[in-house]
Amino acid sequence: MSLVNPSDSLERQNEKLLRIAEALMRNVEHGAHNSGEAYAQFERAALLEKRVRERTLELERTLNLLHDSNAQLAQANEETEAARRNLADAIETVSEGFALFDGDSTLVMCNTRFCRDFRDTARDLRPGLPFAEYVERISRSRYLSLPESVTPEAWAEDRMRKHNDRRVMFNVRHGQDRWLQVSEHRTANGGTVVLQTDVTDIIRLERQERLKLKDKQTRMIRATLDHLDQGVCIFDENTRLIAWNEKIGTLLNLPARRLHLGASFSGLLELVEQAFRFGDTAARERFRDWAERDGLRGPINFELTRDAAMVLQVFGRGMPDGGFLFSCTDVTAEREAARRLAEVNEMLEQRVMERTLELEDALSAAERANASKSRFVAAASHDLLQPLSAAKLFISSLADRSTDPHDRAVLDKTESALTSAEQLIDALLDISKLESDGLRFDIRPVALREIFGRLRDEMEVLAARKGLKLRIIDSALTVETDPAYLRRVVQNLVANAIRYTASGRVVVGVRRRGATARVEVWDTGPGIAEEDQSAIFEEFRRLDTRASTNDGLGLGLAIVERACARLGHPLGLWSEPARGSCFMVSLPVVGGAAPARPVSNGPARPIGLAQAGLIVLLVENDPQLRRAMTVLMESWGVSVLEAENADTALDLLQDLEITPDALLLDYQLGAGLTGTQLFGEITQRMGRLPCAIVSADRSPALAEACAALDIELLSKPVDRHRLGRFFDAVARGLLAAE
Structure with missing residues (x-):
């Protein structure tokens, strides 16, 4: 239980506690036999006094906070009211009509200029008015001037539809030829600000400027018509003359008294017919029908001539208002120039025909010479190969029989010289074939391993003689090409790489790029400078001038380039001096790899063993x-x-x-x-x-x-x-x- 009543005031509770404390002190002083109990009561009294003091402090702090909050609230209310007064004063000073609607399209506030020109509705504009009701009252105002075809209900419906847009601007006519520009803007919280601006002066000024512009345009049109080198006539929808220039009278030979405002088209046409002749008999009636046609007219043009000494080009076009215009241009000089140009063209065509016949004869002679050259090269190659083959066989027979090393060396050099001659004849024959229009290729699937296998047998001996390492990487791809020419192309590239590589190695491989196989021949030779990379494909062109004819005749790369061009196989080259070169030939890939055919590995036993007795x-x-x-x-x-x-x-x-x-x-x-x-x-x-x-x-x-x-x-x-x-x-x- 409590010694004091909690419902008493703090002053009453303090008074009771003080009395209790005095009574306890008296008991302590006069009751020694009860000293222990009195002391306990004293401690309780002291504790109660401390609690009372703490609660008193808390209550005082709470009261202080309450006083401060009330003061701040009062200050905020004063500031809010001041802001509202300032806002009202601010919008009142705006020279335009101003109204603010909240997110629920309800009027919050407006100034006295808002809807001031609609006096029969201004008294109804109070905060809380819905936007739809505001529009409905404006639509029924007797001061709102609507077009004859628009009803108040239709205007109100269109006004509400515009209200749904974020930004709206339109003009409203009211009273006696006065205009308001109404604009709406959305606020951040979804409200709407409506501004009404009096634009009567601006619209009236625009009208005046438009009238001035029309008058200025009329003067400009007149100046333009007089400045034109063509004669121009403009007629209205009733085929009456409304505008023209002086040039038209000069060109058409019309008297000045007949060119006047309102002159009929048919009368002017009769005067024109007396002095000019139409290009064809139907042109006159076609022109008259075109001019008297109702509605929009399409373009029309024809020519007028006078005494074969003057030619006029007439061009007519209809106008949107139903009228039309036509212009006349003196094209006498152009027609005379065209006539002379036609004569010159005819003369030039005759000369071109003569030169063409001469060129055709020269081309035929060149084609016959080229065909004769091809036949001569083929026949000469065949005739040269006959004794060359006999010479090589005789040399081979002597080499088999000779045991003297000196004689064998001479025979080897002789055979090497004959081999060089054979290579030259083969190269010339290949170039002749590649330049022939009648060349036909045997395009079919070819296994690359089959080409590489034969080249390995032939080229490893040449590479070994020079101390080079030749590596030909087999490929399982099958390409579409002519096998004979592909073998010749790769053979020439490999032989060229071996010929010009002093040390290192030559590598032949294939890279797959989608549907394309790129055959690459790499070497560690001297490389080719960029300015020389085009010249190496020329006939009899060798960059190494110290090389002998036994080192090549300069035809290998020429054959490679021509064969790749005729076969449609792109040929590429990468080279860097002192690092080496890479020649690349791109071929179309088809299907899988074809099975390799067995290839002989080296020559058979050459002398009198298995062959003896045949x-x-x-x-x-x-x-x-x-x-x-x-x-x-x-x-x-x-x-x-x-x-x-x-x-x-x-x-x-x-x-x-x-x-x-x-x-x-x-x-x-x-x-x-x-x-x-x-x-x-x-x-x-x-x-x-x-x-x-x-x-x-x-x-x-x-x-x-x-x-x-x-x-x-x-x-x-x-x-x-x-x-x-x-x-x-x-x-x-x-x-x-x-």
């Missing part, structure tokens, strides 16, 4: 080549039956009644007979025999014919190693048959 029928119409091949084959232990032509060969076989082990037939035997035809004749008589066709013809057609017959094709000059491999295969076939 009987071979040799048919060659060139005596020297026939003798050279006979000497070479006999040095290998082969028995040779020689014949000059097909008839001699058939008679020889019939007389000897012997079946040879193999046939070695020249392709061009004379008398219209070919080696393949002779092979067919012998096959009918004796059955199928191993056969090789010897020819200088390197056309794809012959290669396809030999492939179809499954017989060997040896190109002239005959390579002794390929010939040895052919006889080795024949000997193995005979041993297998036994």
Whole structure:
């Protein structure tokens, strides 16, 4: 229980506590026997006094805070009221009508100028008025001037539709030709501010300026018409003259008294017909019908002539108001210039025709010369290859028989010189074919590993002789190209890299780029300067002037460029001096990789081992080549039956009644007979025999014919190693048959 009543005031509670404390003190002083209990009561009294003091302080702080809050609230109310008065004073000073609507489209406040011109509704504008009701009262105001076709309800509906936009601005007419510009703006809290500005003076000023502008435009049009070099007439919708310039009277030869405001079109047309002639008989009626037509007219133009000495170009066009205008331009000088130009053109065309005929004759002569050159190169190559092949075979026979190192060295140099001549003839023949319009390619899928395998066998020996490392990376891709020309292109690039690389290595590989395979030939040679990278593809152009003819003739890259261009294979080059070069040929990829064909690894045993004892029928119409091949084959232990032509060969076989082990037939035997035809004749008589066709013809057609017959094709000059491999295969076939 409590010693004091909590509901008493603080003063009453303090008074009670003081009395309790005095009574306790008296008891302590006069009641020694009860000293312990009195002391306890004293402690309670002291504790109660402390609590009373703390609560008194808390109450005083609370009262102070309450007094401060009341003071701040009073100050805020005063400031709010002051701000409202200031805002009201501010909007009252605005020279425009001002009204503020809250987010619920209810009027918050407005100044006295707002809707002042609508006196029958201004008294109803009080805070709390909905925006829709404000619009409805304005629409029914007798001071609002609406167009005849617009009702108050339609205007109010359109006004509410505009209120939904964030920014609105339009003009309202009221009273006697007065105008208000009304604009609405949205506030940040979704409210709306409406401003009404009197724009009567501005609109009236615009009207005056518009009238001035029209008058100024009229003067400008008159000045423009008089300044024009053409004659101009303007007619209204009733075909009456309303504007013209002096030039029209001069051009049409019209008297000044007939050119007046309101003159009829038909009257002027009759005057024009007396002095001028229309370009055609229908032009006059067409012009009259066009001028008298109702509605919008399209453009029209025609010519008028006078005594064949003056030509006028007339151009007419309709106007949106139903009127029309037409202009006349003196084009006499232009027509005379056109006539003279036509005469000059005719003369030039005649000269061009004569020069064209001359050029056609020259072109025909050039084409005949080019065809003659191609035929000459092909024939000369064939005629040169015949003795060259014989010489190489004679040299090979001497080399097999000679044991003197000095003689063998001389023979090797002689064979090297003949090989260089053979390469030159092959290169010239290739260039001649690539420049021929009748060249046809054998485009088909080709396995790159098949091309690389043969090149590896041929080029590793050349690289080893120079101490270079040749690496050809096989590829499983199949590309679409001509296999013979692709092999020649890559062979030339690799041979060129080996030829000009003194040390290091040559690498051949393929990079796949989507549907394209790029064959790359890298070397560690001297590199090619940027200014020389175009010149290296020219014929007989070598950057290394110290190289001998045995190091190349400067035709390899020319053949590569022409072959790639004719095949449509992009050719690229990267090179940096002292670092090396890379030639790149891009080819289209098709399908998967084709299976590789078996390739022979090196020459067969060349001298008198498996070939010894073979009987071979040799048919060659060139005596020297026939003798050279006979000497070479006999040095290998082969028995040779020689014949000059097909008839001699058939008679020889019939007389000897012997079946040879193999046939070695020249392709061009004379008398219209070919080696393949002779092979067919012998096959009918004796059955199928191993056969090789010897020819200088390197056309794809012959290669396809030999492939179809499954017989060997040896190109002239005959390579002794390929010939040895052919006889080795024949000997193995005979041993297998036994």
